Amino acid sequence: MHPDLSSPLHTEECNALINLLKECHEHHSILKNFGRYSDLIREMRKCLKNEYMEKKTKSREHYNAMWKRLLNPTEESEK
Template sequence: MHTDLSPHLHTKECNTLIDLLKQCHEDHPFRKFLGYCNSIDQQVVMCLKSERLARRQKNYEKSLEFKRKLREKAQSNMA
């Protein structure tokens, strides 16, 4: 099961892979149950994972900056 596959949530690269997967499922409605589209699905999974890890790193860096600003503000209020 994938996360939300809406185009506005993903990069151009991942959207291309998602479109390929959807097309494979449409072209092969029975074979998809037998693993015919699994190679494309695996590429989608890897792309979504790389997006998630990049988002996680960005949020971590943002939190560090926020904490730094809070410490500076707290120190300036004490002085």
């Protein structure tokens, strides 16, 4: 299952893939049952996974910085 596909939540690249997939499903709803869009779905999922991993990395870096500040409060006050 993929995350919410609302456009403000994703990058331009992922939004383009999401919109293309939605448009294809609207106009050719029968073809989606025969695997016509499997490659497009894989690309969309890959893009969403890359976004997730970037957010996860950024969050981990922020966590480490905050933890370091909590352990060494004197270094921050000297700056």
